[in-house]
Amino acid sequence: MKAIICCFIGTLLSLQLFSDEYAVVTHKDVNSLTLGQIKALFLKKTAYLGEIAIVPVNLSSRNPVRVSFEKRVLHMSFIRLKSYWTKQHYLGHRPPINMKSQESVKAFIQKVDGSIGYMRLEKVANGMKIVYRWSD
Amino acid sequence: MLKSLVVIVFVVMSLFAQEYEEEKSYEIGEGFQVGELPLYVGGYFSLDYRFKDSKSRYRIDDLAFLAYGNYEKLSYMAEFEYKEFYTLSETDNEYTSEQDTTLHTERLYLDYTFNENFILRVGKYNSPVGFWNLLPINVLRDTTSSPISTERIFPKFTTGLYGSYTTYSEGELKIDTMLQHNDDFDETYNNYVIDEHYALGITYSLEEMDFKINIGTFDNYLPGNTTRNLHYILASFKYETEEYQVMSEFGSQRSNGSFTTKYAGYLQGVYHLSEQHSTILRLESYDDNFYNLQDEMAILGYVYRPLYPIAIKAEYQFHSISVENQFLFSFSVLF
Numbered sequence: 001m002k003a004i005i006c007c008f009i010g011t012l013l014s015l016q017l018f019s020d021e022y023a024v025v026t027h028k029d030v031n032s033l034t035l036g037q038i039k040a041l042f043l044k045k046t047a048y049l050g051e052i053a054i055v056p057v058n059l060s061s062r063n064p065v066r067v068s069f070e071k072r073v074l075h076m077s078f079i080r081l082k083s084y085w086t087k088q089h090y091l092g093h094r095p096p097i098n099m100k101s102q103e104s105v106k107a108f109i110q111k112v113d114g115s116i117g118y119m120r121l122e123k124v125a126n127g128m129k130i131v132y133r134w135s136d
Numbered sequence: 137m138l139k140s141l142v143v144i145v146f147v148v149m150s151l152f153a154q155e156y157e158e159e160k161s162y163e164i165g166e167g168f169q170v171g172e173l174p175l176y177v178g179g180y181f182s183l184d185y186r187f188k189d190s191k192s193r194y195r196i197d198d199l200a201f202l203a204y205g206n207y208e209k210l211s212y213m214a215e216f217e218y219k220e221f222y223t224l225s226e227t228d229n230e231y232t233s234e235q236d237t238t239l240h241t242e243r244l245y246l247d248y249t250f251n252e253n254f255i256l257r258v259g260k261y262n263s264p265v266g267f268w269n270l271l272p273i274n275v276l277r278d279t280t281s282s283p284i285s286t287e288r289i290f291p292k293f294t295t296g297l298y299g300s301y302t303t304y305s306e307g308e309l310k311i312d313t314m315l316q317h318n319d320d321f322d323e324t325y326n327n328y329v330i331d332e333h334y335a336l337g338i339t340y341s342l343e344e345m346d347f348k349i350n351i352g353t354f355d356n357y358l359p360g361n362t363t364r365n366l367h368y369i370l371a372s373f374k375y376e377t378e379e380y381q382v383m384s385e386f387g388s389q390r391s392n393g394s395f396t397t398k399y400a401g402y403l404q405g406v407y408h409l410s411e412q413h414s415t416i417l418r419l420e421s422y423d424d425n426f427y428n429l430q431d432e433m434a435i436l437g438y439v440y441r442p443l444y445p446i447a448i449k450a451e452y453q454f455h456s457i458s459v460e461n462q463f464l465f466s467f468s469v470l471f
Contacts, residue, residue, distance in 0.1 A: 034304070034305055034306075036304045036305050036306060036307070036308065037304050037305075039304075040304040040308070045302070045304070045308070046252045046302065046304065047249065047252075048249060048251050048252040049252055050251055050252060051251055053208070060159055075343075077378050079411045079444065080378060082165075082444045083444050085165075085166060086165040086166065086276070086444050086445045086470060087271055087276055089165060089166045089167050089176075089178060089202075089470065090180075090202070090271060090273065090276060090470065091213075091270075091271075092176075092202075092204035092211065092212075092213040094166075094176065095166065097158055097159075098158065098159040098160075099157065099158060099159060100157045100158075100159050101157070104157045104158070
């Protein structure tokens with residue numbers, strides 16, 4: 001019984017530890033990235049790293065992980081990004097594709113060469129590479 | 137049997153769970169994709185009203201269509217526009233109307249991306265000089281009017297080659313080169329009729345700040361089949377936060393060792409009262425020897441965006457040449 005309680009408390013603590021930690025992850029073929037490169041890729045200022053075509057993926061616009069990513073990594077609010085992508089439409093550039101869930105982002109990154117996304121740290125799995133971490 | 141079926145259903149569901157699910161929805165101001173083709177379409181329009189020197193003018197000014205897309209390292213952009221499509225002027229209770237149904241080619245180019253640093257473009261494009269000329273359409277501006285410096289110093293469009301080199305680290309450094317050695321594509325749709333334009337631009341961006349310097353030279357055709365060679369320089373600055381933006385461009389233009397435009401520039405501040413409401417103050421000044429005009433002005437403006445790609449704007453311009461004082465109002469949409 002004691003062991004079960006310890007295990008339960010341990011699980012709760014580990015969940016708490018991971019709950020506000022996030023990671024920018026890439027397909028395993030992508031090399032390490034600077035914060036400037038991550039921003040440039042998600043803002044579609046460039047679509048390449050060296051010769052490799054990069055495919056950034058977002059979560060849905062109201063997903064709390066995306067909200068945190070935009071605030072902590074891109075340092076841009078929802079309205080500022082809306083203005084940015086409206087201007088990019090005039091310039092012929094599209095925003096990253098949206099995925100419905102972190103599970104979808106995970107499956108996409110594991111499968112697609114050159115892909116990059118973000119998720120809660122505890123969701124990171126094999127076949128991905130962590131290139132940046134942040135927390136709320 | 138039932139157990140086997142449950143196992144099969146579970147395995148199939150697990151396989152689907154490994155697949156990703158993309159979310160697609162149309163949002164105004166971002167265009168839409170035609171089927172699954174590398175083709176996105178959109179457009180924009182603007183309606184405006186001006187009251188100046190006791191005369192009113194109503195216009196359907198811009199009516200434009202955009203098409204763009206990319207396939208691997210190639211991308212393209214096409215933009216066709218009716219300019220001053222319909223104008224109704226009122227003077228002393230008399231109305232006159234004009235219609236211009238010429239469909240202009242505003243942009244038409246093909247890009248090739250070599251890698252994360254190099255892009256090569258061929259075709260007609262907005263000259264990447266300063267910041268204003270990159271996003272010159274009504275709905276993307278904060279005021280209905282554009283500063284004089286964006287009309288006088290350099291050609292707004294270039295037809296030819298363009299190359300850019302960009303590096304991304306702590307800051308972002310971008311070098312633009314423009315090269316035109318041929319007639320303009322749709323020469324009536326440019327502020328200068330040109331057949332040569334060579335220019336260089338360097339932009340450095342660091343967090344909220346952008347600095348840019350442009351130099352260039354171009355040959356301008358004048359009425360009477362004469363040409364003149366003009367040289368220009370333009371320095372630009374932009375600082376943008378969530379609450380406000382400060383932007384400035386100042387330039388000068390010379391020909392045959394003397395100034396054609398001694399200086400022309402502006403300093404503009406935009407303060408966002410909320411997500412939808414912003415106020416604008418722009419101070420402008422220019423001294424143009426070619427047209428023998430000199431003016432200073434202050435522009436007070438207000439913009440309401442119920443959604444970002446929809447802009448309702450009003451402004452009043454106070455000029456040192458008082459006959460130029462005017463009120464402008466516009467409604468514009470990007471879709």
